[in-house]
Amino acid sequence: MRTKVLSLFVLASIVLAACAGAATPAPATEASVPPTPVTIIREVVVTPTPGPNPEAVIQGVEPNAEITFWTFWLSPTFDDFINGTIARFQQAYPGVTVKWEDHQGTFLDDYRNSVAAGTQPDVANLSNGEGWVSEFATKGVLLNLDDAVPQSVKDVYFPGLWRVSLVDGKNYQFPWYAAVAVELINTQLYTQAGLKVEEFPKTVAGLPALCKTIKAMTGTLCDIRLTVNDLPSQMIYEGGVKFISDDGKKFTFDSPEAVTWLQMYVDMVKAGVVDRTALMTDQDRVALDLFTTGKAAFFQTGPQLIREVRTNNPGLYGYLAVVPAPLGASGAMPPTAMAISVKKDTPFPNASIALAQFFTNPRSMLEFSKVVSIYPSTPASYDDPFFSAKPVAIEDSAKPIAKDIISRQTDLKPTIPSFKDVNEILLQAIQQALFNNVPAQQALTDAVTKANALIK
């Protein structure tokens, strides 16, 4: 019935319109009556022409490109964010298909095997901190981004984070989400030890005395880690050690600074104030679990891992405090940004660069920050009120100062030839000093001799 009425109405409108005079007046002739001005109001529906997507900053993306993207340990927690970002990417770069895979504990082995098998993903989430970017860049399987992207794209990131994991002075990664190193404090244990949170040591050199007090007063051990997969970094940042000569032909990590640094750990181990299981492991979970179970007074981590405490030990969550991580003798903090790198010989270099850049652009980083306590590697993201708002939860306590901290992160680590072998030599030497009574100086000098033999 309603359709019929509508049809009649439309029909009547057409008939009336046909009978009516022309809407536009006929051109006036000199003899005719001057025309009366008529105001015509028309409703015009305009379909906007698609303009350039502001996020599509990479030119020449291959049409119908199919690219694979691997992330490290982000699924299922961040499925919505990843899938949403991929969907947005496909709107910005229509026609590009992205196949996303998340790899977890076996990521590094999977990635190495994929390189060997010729199935390396076009785009991969690699770790700067664990040395993955420099490892694969050294092997020549990653794309040199310094030469591949325009300066306007490089300028999107903090300069210090763009210049990370350099190999022969070239950058092979888009800096992704960063962390701000903080000390989580179990205030129950800390106050039991008669200590004040605000007096937490500002430098690494203050840790031995702190651990001694905590052990004496609470009977608990310090939850401190030696980063066994990247000991040179720890020496450089904590000990202010010059690791290799400027010409790269001689290792120098048996200097007085290096001995002082190692001796600090030797003294703590001998005094029995550190948990040795947490100290010597390549699994950061061991140390995190020790803190999460409430058996350690403090633990250095990123605020994003506070959610682990909240989930696994809500009782402890209420007693958490956060203070800045102590600085080492170098006075600098190491860069903490995760990275996204591109396969060197991908058939779709521009589409791959576009995806890597898209995930690390200011908007994507901001959206990721809103999901979890990570910090963008792009200064523009911090302009959002999200970062200037007063922190509510303890996870957010670093938000207002994060931009300043991250902008000052500097990569002090030089290119180290045969890095893995040198790290292994150093690991063995450190263990000899810590657990086998070999003097620190001797252990390091022996290690330098062995490491120098690797330089060709």
Added chain:
Amino acid sequence: MTKRFSLTPYLFLGPALLGVAVFVLYPIAAVIYYSFTDYSIITPPVWIGLKNFQTLVHDAIFWQALWHSLVYLLVTPILIFLCILLAIVVDRRLPGIYAFRALYYIPVISGSIAVGIAWRLMLDTNGLLNGILLSLELIREPIQWLAEPAYTLPIAMLLTIWLGLGYYMMIFLAGLQNIPEELYDAAVIDGCNGWQKHWYVSLPGLRPQVTFVAVISSLAALQVFNEIYILTGGLGGILNSGVTIVFYLWRQAFRLQHAGYASAVALVLLVITLAFSIVNIRLLERGAEAGT
């Protein structure tokens, strides 16, 4: 009379032979080749002749790992002894005996990684074991079990024994149940008491199972990896105290990316394993012949 060629048996054998060729023969051939190369998995192998083997001879950690693997073989006699004992205990018609058999078998189906993690938690500085020892006032402060070089290997061996107990027990139990009852009756008539029955009847009757378990468990002991990896947090123990030959192989191949050198280690392990198996079987066969 000439034999007719028939394709049928080869067709039946084909899939299995293909599997063996792809998953056994090719990897062995590849390992032999890689052992003479400098190979990092990512980059193509480069032929270096015998250099890997020369390095191996002077590699102190390799010898330490080899020694640890040989020490690890101690789990075999301990396992055989405990499993026979356990099999004898559960080979009785007692109420609830099936439940006990199932309970002893649970570690086998739990998986070494899960069990390893449970053990790590139990042996943690703040774990169950220290908690008990402290509450009994047997220790004054927690022992860092997993960070004490002297304890690493024994703890890993204990874990291997615990994991294998149920599996090997079932093999011995099956063996015990195959021994004719008449032999025990005869032994009783000859004046044997309970333990003598087992000494003179059960043990000789279990000789095939002992051979099998000895070979299988010693090969497993030589190839132990999971327990070490989990208990030592992937590091092999402080001062390499838990590094066995397979763990060392893994470390070289996947941590340090010396796949060529790791292949040389694997080849040495293959030779040792092969020699060990042959000697093991020969000795036990000789024993069996002497016993008959």
